Amino acid sequence: MATGIVSIAMANHHAYPISVTLLWITGLTYAVLVLGYGWRLVAYPSAVRADLADPARAFGFFTFVAATDVFGTRLTADGHRLPALILLAVGSVSWLVLGYLVPWTAVLGHTRRPVLQHANGTWFIWVVGSQSVAVLAAALQPAVHTGQRELALLAVFTWSLGAFGYAAATIFVAARALLYDLRPADLTPPYWVSMGATAITVVAGARIVQMTDAPIGVATRGLIAGASVVFWMFGTWLIPALIAAGLWRHVVHRIPLRYEPALWSVVFPLGMYGVRSHYLGQADHLPILESIGAHESWVALAAWILTFLAMLAHLATLARRPKLIQDASSGETNGQRA
Numbered sequence: 001m002a003t004g005i006v007s008i009a010m011a012n013h014h015a016y017p018i019s020v021t022l023l024w025i026t027g028l029t030y031a032v033l034v035l036g037y038g039w040r041l042v043a044y045p046s047a048v049r050a051d052l053a054d055p056a057r058a059f060g061f062f063t064f065v066a067a068t069d070v071f072g073t074r075l076t077a078d079g080h081r082l083p084a085l086i087l088l089a090v091g092s093v094s095w096l097v098l099g100y101l102v103p104w105t106a107v108l109g110h111t112r113r114p115v116l117q118h119a120n121g122t123w124f125i126w127v128v129g130s131q132s133v134a135v136l137a138a139a140l141q142p143a144v145h146t147g148q149r150e151l152a153l154l155a156v157f158t159w160s161l162g163a164f165g166y167a168a169a170t171i172f173v174a175a176r177a178l179l180y181d182l183r184p185a186d187l188t189p190p191y192w193v194s195m196g197a198t199a200i201t202v203v204a205g206a207r208i209v210q211m212t213d214a215p216i217g218v219a220t221r222g223l224i225a226g227a228s229v230v231f232w233m234f235g236t237w238l239i240p241a242l243i244a245a246g247l248w249r250h251v252v253h254r255i256p257l258r259y260e261p262a263l264w265s266v267v268f269p270l271g272m273y274g275v276r277s278h279y280l281g282q283a284d285h286l287p288i289l290e291s292i293g294a295h296e297s298w299v300a301l302a303a304w305i306l307t308f309l310a311m312l313a314h315l316a317t318l319a320r321r322p323k324l325i326q327d328a329s330s331g332e333t334n335g336q337r338a
Helices: 001-010 016-043 045-052 058-079 082-107 121-143 148-179 189-210 215-252 261-284 287-337
Strands: none
Touching: 001 016, 001 058, 001 261, 001 287, 016 045, 016 058, 016 121, 045 058, 045 082, 058 082, 082 121, 082 148, 121 148, 121 189, 148 189, 148 215, 189 215, 189 261, 215 261, 261 287
């Protein structure tokens, strides 16, 4: 998700060598993750069922939907319509299945009550998944000769559900913060998805506004364009609050800032913010938003580089750990012999 959206941001600002490099990394990591999670589903089905039943983790499954559609959107920009259509089909079906499955297994079917205490930033990934389908459908709609009305309907349908979903997720997460203790350790990186969800809602709305004329698009264009501006404003307001939460966690309470996979959930919103400003500026003819998007996209690239390097260092440490443990055990054995 993070690599794909930064690739899109770089393509929007004509940094094609960087964009293409990130596109290849996106395709490679997508394939690795699909194989890895497919193997986990076959080899450890009980672990997958446990994740689906956990309200603190289950909504993370929507990252598959979002990653699939972000990858397809980037391919669409290069004219690869057939792979993008296949990815749209995969993303749409998985979104539909997970959209009914996850709320049932993790919320309605959860045995321990109250479920609200487990609400966190990952709940916004449901919104991201919905809007990612809308983005890819709207991006493909002008590029195909048949099925334009159907793609327009899919884009508006998923955008609308995503907008309602954002309101619901905001209420649940806010209620959790008001009713239960919010410790510094609870403010994990996925809370940045609250901003990323507004960003992808704006991108989807801007792409819908730019679709070729279709009945559903004509009927909703004004509403979606206005709502997209509101989402942009609210998402922008969230950024200082999220930065302050990070300072409270890591500076005031001195929780160490170490690499964890969840850090990519910070990179994705940063990249999406740059993309949303670019598209909204184009759709509404606001050069100031395009300028904000241009500058913020480079911030997202810097965050991607730092996170990627931290990941490599973390993996290198994990690779050395067995040898360090073996050396330590050997040293203890030699000491005992002495």
